[in-house]
Amino acid sequence: MAAFTLEFIVGHVNYWLFTVLMMTGLYIVVAKGNLVKKIVGLNVFQTSVFMLYISMGKVTGGTAPIFPTDMQIDPDTVYSNPLPHVLILTAIVVGVATTSLGLALIVRIQEQFGTIEEDELLEIEKAMAAEDTRLHGEAMGGLA
Amino acid sequence: MLVMTALAIVRTRRLFATAMLSGVFSLLSAQLFVVLDAVDVAFTEAAVGAGISTVLMLGTLALTGRVEKRSTHSPFLPLLVVGMTGAVLIYGTLDMPNFGAADAPAQTHVSPDYLERSPHEIGVPNVVTAVLASYRGFDTLGETAVVFTAGIGVLFLISALRRRRETGDSGNDRKGA
Numbered sequence: 001m002a003a004f005t006l007e008f009i010v011g012h013v014n015y016w017l018f019t020v021l022m023m024t025g026l027y028i029v030v031a032k033g034n035l036v037k038k039i040v041g042l043n044v045f046q047t048s049v050f051m052l053y054i055s056m057g058k059v060t061g062g063t064a065p066i067f068p069t070d071m072q073i074d075p076d077t078v079y080s081n082p083l084p085h086v087l088i089l090t091a092i093v094v095g096v097a098t099t100s101l102g103l104a105l106i107v108r109i110q111e112q113f114g115t116i117e118e119d120e121l122l123e124i125e126k127a128m129a130a131e132d133t134r135l136h137g138e139a140m141g142g143l144a
Numbered sequence: 145m146l147v148m149t150a151l152a153i154v155r156t157r158r159l160f161a162t163a164m165l166s167g168v169f170s171l172l173s174a175q176l177f178v179v180l181d182a183v184d185v186a187f188t189e190a191a192v193g194a195g196i197s198t199v200l201m202l203g204t205l206a207l208t209g210r211v212e213k214r215s216t217h218s219p220f221l222p223l224l225v226v227g228m229t230g231a232v233l234i235y236g237t238l239d240m241p242n243f244g245a246a247d248a249p250a251q252t253h254v255s256p257d258y259l260e261r262s263p264h265e266i267g268v269p270n271v272v273t274a275v276l277a278s279y280r281g282f283d284t285l286g287e288t289a290v291v292f293t294a295g296i297g298v299l300f301l302i303s304a305l306r307r308r309r310e311t312g313d314s315g316n317d318r319k320g321a
Binding site for chain 1: 162163166170181189203204212225227230245250254258259263272280287294301
């Protein structure tokens, strides 16, 4: 177990901040009934994960990993880690693709059921299932 | 400020404000990316996260409702789950190296290799571009495949909607069935 010195706390407070943001997003996804709100929560969660990754790639005193255009690289310059940047670039674009797909599904749900609230959707679904069971029972001639 | 914006998203029940706040959140995070030396990521986040996502969300809100209904569930169970997950995650960060440490495992494994090799192997000043388009080119190809698939999915979902509108079918036939 690491000792809680001031240096340790200052060095880790960024991770804790991003964890708090992540949990805020997760709370929105779990607790809110509106589907658009859930997508926003998912976005908040996603962006906090991006921030966590990018903060891992930061080197103190470093600069953005871009060389001078004449390629005369000063060996003393410290560059931050480019790999998290690459991964997160990919993740942002994939993230917006999934967001748009989710929003399109919401539009479809609204069109089909007339609501995007989770509670009302569950109720409609329950009513539909009960209706199906009743019809099935009638088709079996009361044997089912 | 990021935390405040996130909490405001939790509190507000007007979805228009929610969409705008999520744009604000993205823009603030883009600023944070600039501070953390990730300028390419900041560009993308500002354009995609704050721009396109907000526009898509506003488009969805135009087609659906604007106000969120109050949830009937008690918030205690979600809070408990979220609190426990957060506690476990924070426990996990206790073994992480300090922020900005140059001797962290992430900094000493393959990334110095990339930084060293890309100037004479690729010759592009921006290392992120070199890694993205060259060393990890197949990754980027897969990414475009994902975006393409998502685009097809969205087109199918939306075009079905337009077709039914043209035929005059209200589409609400199963409501309250």
